[in-house]
Amino acid sequence: SQQGEEDPQALSIQEGENATMNCSYKTSINNLQWYRQNSGRGLVHLILIRSNEREKHSGRLRVTLDTSKKSSSLLITASRAADTASYFCATDAASARQLTFGSGTQLTVLP
Amino acid sequence: ETGVTQTPRHLVMGMTNKKSLKCEQHLGHNAMYWYKQSAKKPLELMFVYSLEERVENNSVPSRFSPERPNSSHLFLHLHTLQPEDSALYLCASSQDTANEKLFFGSGTQLSVL
Numbered sequence: 001s002q003q004g005e006e007d008p009q010a011l012s013i014q015e016g017e018n019a020t021m022n023c024s025y026k027t028s029i030n031n032l033q034w035y036r037q038n039s040g041r042g043l044v045h046l047i048l049i050r051s052n053e054r055e056k057h058s059g060r061l062r063v064t065l066d067t068s069k070k071s072s073s074l075l076i077t078a079s080r081a082a083d084t085a086s087y088f089c090a091t092d093a094a095s096a097r098q099l100t101f102g103s104g105t106q107l108t109v110l111p
Numbered sequence: 112e113t114g115v116t117q118t119p120r121h122l123v124m125g126m127t128n129k130k131s132l133k134c135e136q137h138l139g140h141n142a143m144y145w146y147k148q149s150a151k152k153p154l155e156l157m158f159v160y161s162l163e164e165r166v167e168n169n170s171v172p173s174r175f176s177p178e179r180p181n182s183s184h185l186f187l188h189l190h191t192l193q194p195e196d197s198a199l200y201l202c203a204s205s206q207d208t209a210n211e212k213l214f215f216g217s218g219t220q221l222s223v224l
Contacts, residue, residue: 004153031211042113042201042215043154088154092210097166099210101154 004032004089004102012108019076021105023089024069030092032065033099034074037086046074046087079109114138117202117216124192125224132187132219134202142208143185145177148199148218160185161208192223 007022023032031050035043049056049065049072056063062075076083086104093100115136124130136143145157158177159166165177174196176188185202199220203213 033212035213035215040199040218040220042115042117042203042217043213044113044215045212048211097208097210098156098159099213103151103153 004091004100006087006089006102006105008105009103010106010108012110013079015079015081015109015111017079019079019083019107019109021074021087021107023072023074023091023102025072025089025091025093026070027096028094029067030094032063032072032092033090034061034063034072035088035090035101037088037104039085043088076107079107081109081111083107083109113214113216115202115204115214115216117200117219119219120217121220121222123222123224124189126192126194128192129188129190131189132200132202132221134185134187134216135183136185136202136204136214137183138204138214139182140204140206140214141182142205143179144203144205144213145175145185145187146201146203146215148201150198154201157187159208166208189221192221194223197221197223 033048034046037043060077065072088104090099090101141162143160147155160179178186199218201218202216
């Protein structure tokens with residue numbers, strides 16, 4: 001089974017609302033990263049949080065990490081139509097040599 | 112722009128064709144990667160290159176052959192592909208293989224007929 005799994009698979013909200021996406025993983029990690037992908041394009045790195053950190057902010061993004069629950073959340077505040085994209089978490093497991101990506105959350109922000 | 116350029120953006124090929132995907136980065140990164148993205152599935156790492164070595168995923172069929180002729184370029188040579196190989200192929204680079212902050216190209220959408 002995959003290391004990182006996002007929840008929900010799809011999320012639809014109105015512009016101006018906040019969007020929260022969750023990621024759960026199974027094994028100990030060095031870091032967890034969030035990426036964004038617009039349709040038919042490559043992934044863009046958003047934020048990295050290390051295993052000894054609990055929260056990070058970048059603009060309208062807020063990421064939390066709970067290593068005891070092996071979970072992370074990505075919060076996008078005051079969403080915009082341009083935030084419509086797929087969002088992926090990627091884990092750098094302590095035992096692995098590679099990043100492992102989840103299947104993503106498809107976020108739709110309605111104008 | 113992420114600094115990673117992939118060509119072509121779209122490719123249609125028959126099962127008997129031979130083609131190559133090209134990736135170029137001028138970020139000075141040591142590590143380069145090939146990923147496969149199929150619909151409704153997580154990204155699958157295919158190959159990793161550091162400057163010194165190639166790390167292969169053992170589950171990648173031999174009909175996919177990577178090549179890194181220099182530090183800036185990465186190729187994926189394709190031959191006798193199957194329809195199930197149709198997917199978006201993404202190239203990425205990072206400063207090193209420490210699995211931090213990958214920069215992705217826009218991908219090549221491959222269709223195998």
